[in-house]
Amino acid sequence: MNIRIFGLIIGFAAAPLAQAGLEFEKPVQSAVVKVADTEIGTKFAFKVTGGKPVKITEIRTFCSCVRAQTVDGKMEFKPGESGVIDTAFEVGGFEGELKKEVVVTTDDPAQPPIHLVLEISIPGVFEITPTQLVWQVGEPAAAKTVRIKVLGDDPVAVTAAVSSRETIKAAVREITAGKEYELSVTPAATDTKVLGLVRLETDSKYPRYQKRLVFFNITDKKPAAPAPQATK
Numbered sequence: 001m002n003i004r005i006f007g008l009i010i011g012f013a014a015a016p017l018a019q020a021g022l023e024f025e026k027p028v029q030s031a032v033v034k035v036a037d038t039e040i041g042t043k044f045a046f047k048v049t050g051g052k053p054v055k056i057t058e059i060r061t062f063c064s065c066v067r068a069q070t071v072d073g074k075m076e077f078k079p080g081e082s083g084v085i086d087t088a089f090e091v092g093g094f095e096g097e098l099k100k101e102v103v104v105t106t107d108d109p110a111q112p113p114i115h116l117v118l119e120i121s122i123p124g125v126f127e128i129t130p131t132q133l134v135w136q137v138g139e140p141a142a143a144k145t146v147r148i149k150v151l152g153d154d155p156v157a158v159t160a161a162v163s164s165r166e167t168i169k170a171a172v173r174e175i176t177a178g179k180e181y182e183l184s185v186t187p188a189a190t191d192t193k194v195l196g197l198v199r200l201e202t203d204s205k206y207p208r209y210q211k212r213l214v215f216f217n218i219t220d221k222k223p224a225a226p227a228p229q230a231t232k
Helices: 003-018
Strands: 020-024 028-032 039-050 054-061 066-070 082-090 096-106 114-122 126-129 132-136 144-150 158-163 168-176 180-187 194-202 211-219
Touching: 020 054, 020 096, 020 114, 028 039, 039 114, 054 066, 066 096, 082 096, 082 114, 126 211, 132 144, 158 168, 158 180, 168 194, 180 194, 180 211
Parallel strands: 028 114, 132 211
Antiparallel strands: 020 039, 039 082, 054 096, 066 082, 096 114, 126 144, 144 180, 158 194, 168 180, 194 211
C-alpha cells in the first residue's frame, strides 16, 4: 500500500480520539406549564466525546427568567464522563408559546457554542379581547369595551378595574359569574393625547393570575390604511 495513503487512513481513524467535545442527548426539550407552576426545571444531559478532557467556560442565558448551571457547579469533565446542565424557568407573567435558549461554550476551539433550547407552553387563564383600546384625538369621547373570558373549569371573578389616569374611567360588569366579564373604559375628553392602562384585579388563588392589564391610548396618529384587495 502506498505509504502516503496508509498515513491518511491512520490519520482519519485517529481523528475522533484527538477531538474533544460535549454531546447532548436532547439539545431541544419541551415543557408544558401547569396553572399552579411558578417555576419549571429541565435537565440537559451530556457526555464528553473524544480523547481529551473538556472544560465548560461559560453557560449563558439571555433572560433573567432563566437560570442554568451544571450539577454541583462542576465545569471540567474527563473523556467519556457524563454530566447534566440544570435549567430553571420562572414563569412570572408569561403566557403562550415561548422559546428560551441557553448557550454553552467550552475550551475546545474546534467546538462551536452549543445551543440548548427549551420550548415552553404556558396556558392562559383569561382571554381578553382586545388588549388595547384606541381613540383618535377629537373623536367622540364614547365608552369602548373589552370582553374578559375565564378559560378552564375553575371560576375566577374580576373584582376591580383601576385606571392609571383620572380622566379615563373604568368599570367592570359581570356577565356570567366566574366566567365572563365586560370592561367599559370611558375618556372624559379626547382633545389631547393620553397613554395609560387599566389594571384588572381578580380573586384567582394563583398570584400570577391576580392582575391583568388592558392598555388605552388617545392618539393623533392616523390608523393604518387597509391593504388594497387583489383584483382578478
